[in-house]
Amino acid sequence: MTGPALLHTTSDQVLTVTLNRPGSLNALTPGQREEVIGLLSEASATAEVRAVVITGAGRGFCAGADLRGAGTPGEPLAGDVARTLRTGAQRLITAVLDCEKPVIAAVNGTAAGLGAHLAFACDLVLAAESARFIEVFVRRGLVPDGGGAYLLPRLVGPQRAKELMFFGDALTATDAERLGLVNRVVRDAELEKTARAWAERLAAGPTRALALTKQLVNASLDTDRTTAFAAEAAAQEINMSTADAQEGVRSFVERRGAEFRGR
Incomplete structure (x- = not known):
């Protein structure tokens, strides 16, 4: 990987946050997560930021948490897993939900696990035609985290949420739009332009x-x-x-x- 793992720029009162680890489909490291949380908190308190766009570099939006980069853990103590979730993935989703500026997800490719939940927590979701959403947890024998069991039933209802989480099948952008998980699907080449146009409209609003x-x-x-x-x-x-x-x-x-x- 070359360059910083997270890019962020502000222009015309729009903060654009780009996950920049394309080689790992932007699997989210703890450092990236904390930086995103910090940027969203700053956006709430900064008059010069009136809208936020979150996207990914390369072929992926976010493949979830970076488990490979976590190293080999020692034997966990009781409460370690729950504490890690509370202070990690759940804080990230909370930061998006509580940000006082509108947040747009521009999903440019695969959004899996925590990456899917990061998108679903945003106020508006734009998806490229190549985007895929995957509740990947069941494939690893895991329970969904990052607020998934909270977000999905509210977006698509409990039966649809269970279908997505029980089977872990990849959901196309078109199907995600049909279910109400995505506001609009656009051609890949138009995603950045459309996200920018939506963000600028929001930035010009009250x-x-x-x-x-x-x-x-x-x-x-x-x-x-x-x-x-x-x-x-x-x-x-x-x-x-x-x-x-x-x-x-x-x-x-x-x-x-x-x-x-x-x-």
Whole structure:
């Protein structure tokens, strides 16, 4: 491998994060994972970032956690495995779900195991025609991790989730779109351009309103109606104090396009 294992650039208020270990189909190392978590946390607190794109270099989006690079473990103590998941894969998925800026997955190839869950945790998923999604855990005799058993039933329902996880068959981009796991499938050559166009639209939007909308939608799947309605009212109260909301109302009254500044 040449160059850094993770690339990140910010332009036009879009942060692009590229997993850069193409020789291993971008299997995720602990160092890469921590860097992605840090970048997403910084994105939430940085006014200059208003949208995020996560993608991979080469033929793969992310082949999951890099088990080969982990070395030969000693005999684990009770609680070691659970602790590793809590502080590792689960923190990564949480970082995506909790990022206060919209996150787009541009899936350019194989997304397997944790790599698939990284994509499914994103707010929007674009897939190249060559993309494949694989719940690979069952092939290794493992239980799904990285939030898979939380994410998949909410996206496709419990029966479909069990089918994907029980058999571990590769899911084409077209089938993933049909099931609702992918927003749109595009030709391979158009993936980067489309992801960029979507991200720039989001970056030009009312940033705080998008953050609150993301929070409401994510929380709605785990709350009752009364709680969801109370959260909606609170979000509206918070958002109406933002400059973007005031600009949106003013532009409507003045019959012109709104110019949002992310504040």
